[in-house]
Amino acid sequence: MSKTLIRGAKVLGGEPQDVLIDGATIAEVGTGLSAEGAEVVEAGGKVLLPGLVDLHTHLREPGREDSETVLTGTRAAASGGYTNVFAMANTFPVADTAGVVEQVWRLGQESGYCDVQPIGAVTVGLEGAKLAELGAMHESAAGVTVFSDDGKCVHDAVIMRRALEYVKAFDGVVAQHAQEPRLTEGAQMNEGVVSAELGLGGWPAVAEESIIARDVLLAEHVGSRVHICHLSTAGSVEIVRWAKSRGIDVTAEVTPHHLLLTDELVRSYNPVYKVNPPLRTERDVLALREALADGTIDIVATDHAPHPHEDKDCEWAAAAMGMVGLETALSVVQETMVDTGLLDWAGVAERMSFKPAKIGQATGHGRPVSAGEPANLTLVDTEYRGRVDPAGFASRSRNTPYEGRELPGRVTHTWLRGKATLVDGKLT
Secondary structure, eight states: OOEEEEEEEEETTSSEEEEEEETTEEEEEESSOOOTTSEEEEOTTOEEEEOEEEEEEOOOTTTOTTTOOHHHHHHHHHHTTEEEEEEOSOSSSOSOSHHHHHHHHHHHHHHOSSEEEEOBOSBGGGOSSSBOOHHHHHHSTTOOOEEOOTTSOOOOHHHHHHHHHHHHTTTOEEEEOOOOGGGGTTOOEESSHHHHHHTOOEEOHHHHHHHHHHHHHHHHHHTOOEEEOSOOOHHHHHHHHHHHHTTOOEEEEEOHHHHHOOGGGGGGOOGGGOOSSOOOOHHHHHHHHHHHHHTSSOEEOOOBOOOOHHHHSSOGGGSOOOBOOTTTHHHHHIIIIITTTSOOHHHHHIIIIIHHHHHHTOTTOSOOSSTTSBOOEEEEEEEEEEEBOGGGOSSSOOOOTTBTOEEEEEEEEEEETTEEEEETTEEO
């Protein structure tokens, strides 16, 4: 079994330590560890984190391999410091049966760059009319624990209640895409001053907030777990905060782009800024940052949504919604949360590794950097600053809103169970 000594890394941003990896496991953490028989990675000044976990990734396979495949998506994940991702169900065919989720899970195993845990659809075909095979997907080899119709809202309250009741039996969780469909018909961007000036159909905050309010009450009534995907408004923050104060079992995520970007960017009519939910106002951005810092929002999730060039390089109204995010997420979090003093690196580890792993029951991930734990790790050069160049992305798609923007931080190494998947910023 191979050995690697990570020398002088600031574990979770703390004092420099050495970390010895032996095979798939962390053998020892301390200072002045022997490098005998080990490959040495000089990590002085860099921050060592547990491997990141993304609870919201679109890998597109099966069916839209022109956008992304499990292989290219997991390579992008490793480039961004991730060792585990949860793959959303809106594929073609939809991941609403044991057969499809097992296919995605096996493709993840074959890739070798990142563990992939499929998310099962809540309803058949994402149509919102009939519950999918939740139990069969959970009992499959993929062991699905998270269910979502992401891309669409489970808008029927009865269906949502039944899903919450069903998954309670095996401590599963329903991850809701909070979007009241009637309130967002024809919507193109956030409803507000900018949408009025541009003459684009507005996407009101209440379309998100009303579904969250309903679903936290349903979760309380049933006594089940509900997770809110890509929370984006200040009002949504207050509803989740209220629900948690009542003891309701709700968790919530925010995307990196909702922590940084605002609807003012839509003035350019550049479809790279078209996303679901839409970019909101500066007030919303600041509320999201504060909520992530104080724990009202539990985690950061990328909502990595790759699209081929032709689906974005067109007029605004016809463009697909979504942004790639796996390879830039940690940098955006450093920019918005660490460099602003809202979080330290231990807080980043909590929100990008420990908590998402716990919510999704990702065995072996989101573990402490200590002896005896799986060697799922990422090393970050936090002093680096550079401009984002999508030409260097491992993802098959290039629809990033950060092209040419200077961001801090760079993942230099990623280890999956002791195997280096990224070395000096290059995939192995």
